[in-house]
Structures are given as structure tokens and as C-alpha cells.
Amino acid sequence: MKHYLLSVVQPADGTPPSPARLAEIMRDVDAFNDELRAAGAWVFADGLHGPQTATVLRPKDGDVLITDGPYAEGKEYLGGICLIRAEDLDAALEWGRKCALATTLPIEVRPFMGQH
Template sequence: MKYALLVYESEEAFNRRDEQAVAAGRAYGEALQAAGVLIGGAGLGSPDTATTLSVRDGRRQIHDGPYAETKEYLAGLGLIDVPDLDAALEWAARHPAAGYAKVEIRPLLGCLFPGGSGKSS
């Protein structure tokens, strides 16, 4: 069963990110990898850097900023492959941001398209 772990952080938590937080994120990714459950994942840049697009009547509409102006933003995501929801919750609980942010766990639908174009890991 494949799941997405979606990390939502407040703007303050976003701005507080330091080297330690980045290192913790990396260590977590390595742990997922070592357990053989990681499909892929990354932290995201701040919502200030987001651009949102939609296509209506064949025209692209582009605006500055994230999809929704909320108090909490998607800050990172991971895709994992584990037996069931309890196993996914177990991994989500170990996420370094789980102690101050929120982790949403969602099952992936259908098949996953493997990439392979990543230049670095």
C-alpha cells in the first residue's frame, strides 16, 4: 500500500527552519530509505516562492503565491510503500516535524509512475 505523507507547517515554523531541521529531515529520509519503504520525497520551498496555475478555456491563468492563503502550508512530502495504515502512521510519527507541525497521511490511488530523471539524490 502506498501513501503520501504531507507535512503542514505554520508560517513561523517555516521561517524558523535551520540547519538542524534540515539535517533531521535528511536523517529521516535516510531512515526511510534504509527500511526500504521510501519511494521519494522532499522538503518544499517557502510559500512565498510558490506560483499557482490553472487553465481555463485554453488560457493559462498564473498568479503569485500558494494555492490557498492559509495559516499552515504544505512544507514537504514523502511517498512511502508500507503494508497498511498503521505502518504508515508509525512512520509519520517518526517524522521530525510531527512534534510541531502536522502530518497528513493519504493513500495513493492506482499505479505510481516511476521517474528516474532526478539528477542528484
């Protein structure tokens, strides 16, 4: 089994879902995570706080500079991650499809390096 990262792509601006719609989405996400666990594909998943909570550490001249805020400004940001096990890219893409339907957000699927 190979490991894949499913990145939840969150729009930086936009109207958050209503509390009722958010509750429905979270039920779908919980069901997706339960399905991953039942299939033996689940490794780890969680949401992230917004980019305004980020701290960036940058090496410079043998030291490390620490700054607040995201590394880069953008129209989207990483809103959460799901680390899965899958036989191949096709299987990982199927999990990504299910994740996109559950979260209602774009999902980026990426394999980890060093796995053949």
C-alpha cells in the same frame, strides 16, 4: 506495498527554530530518511520553498491563467513531502509518527488512489 504521502505541515507564521535547533532537527530528519531507506520504505522526500514562491496555473475559457503566489492563503502550508511504501495504513501512520517526531511538525498521511 502501497504508496502513501506524508505531507509536512508548516505554520505560515511563527518563529523559525534557532540555527542550533534546526541543525538538530535536520539530523533527526536525516536519521528518519536513513531508517526509511533501510526498511525499503523510502521513495522520495524533500522540503519545499515557501508559498510565496508558488506559481498557480488555472484553466479558464480554453486557456490557462498564470498568477504568482499560493492558490489559497492559510495559517499553514505544505512545507515538504515524503513519498513512502508501506504494507497498510497502520504502517504508514507509524512512519508518519516518526516523521512528526523528527520534523517537530504536524504530518498528514494520505494513501494514493487506485491501490487496494
